[in-house]
Amino acid sequence: MAFVCNHLHLRSEDPDNAAKFYVDNFGAEIVSTRPLSTTVSHQLELNGQPLLTVSGEAEGENAVPGSTHPRFGLDHFGFETDDIQGAFERFKANGANIICEPWTMPSGSQVMFVEAPDKVSLEIIQRPA
Incomplete structure (x- = not known):
């Protein structure tokens, strides 16, 4: 299967x-x-x-707001890029809420976090070359 x-x-x-x-x-x-x-x-x-x-929310549904705070269950979506600085500039130019600017992890990967609509957390990562 x-x-x-x-x-x-x-x-x-x-x-x-x-x-x-x-x-x-x-x-x-x-x-x-x-x-x-x-x-x-x-x-x-x-x-x-x-x-x-x-x-969207259908008639009769009572959706609860999202959260960008750490939580159990789904925490964030991860996207990989080959140009994190370019991605950072694009998000800024488009008015996105940057949760965490690009920084380098001990592994050498660069990561940043962005808030998408409805408080969805997105991780953007660039792996070392």
């Missing part, structure tokens, strides 16, 4: 804005948009691979 990751689903107060964040900052592509109950659902791909489904 084989498995592959199909998608991660983010619930957003503003799904259009959240999807735009991933398009503007990562170069993701919205490959489909469809109605979902009383809201909308966007499917995004990154480099031709499924990335996220982003939808």
Whole structure:
């Protein structure tokens, strides 16, 4: 029995804005948009691979706010880049909330953290060459 990751689903107060964040900052592509109950659902791909489904709060749901504080369960999503300084500049230019500017870990990897819409924490990492 084989498995592959199909998608991660983010619930957003503003799904259009959240999807735009991933398009503007990562170069993701919205490959489909469809109605979902009383809201909308966007499917995004990154480099031709499924990335996220982003939808709003449907009628009758009572979604609770997200948090960027360390927590049990899902803590953050990690993205790897070959240009962390360029990524940092892009996030800043796009008005993203930088949680932690790029710094070098003892392993030599450089990491930074960014807050995506709905208080989703994103780690950006560049491995040593």
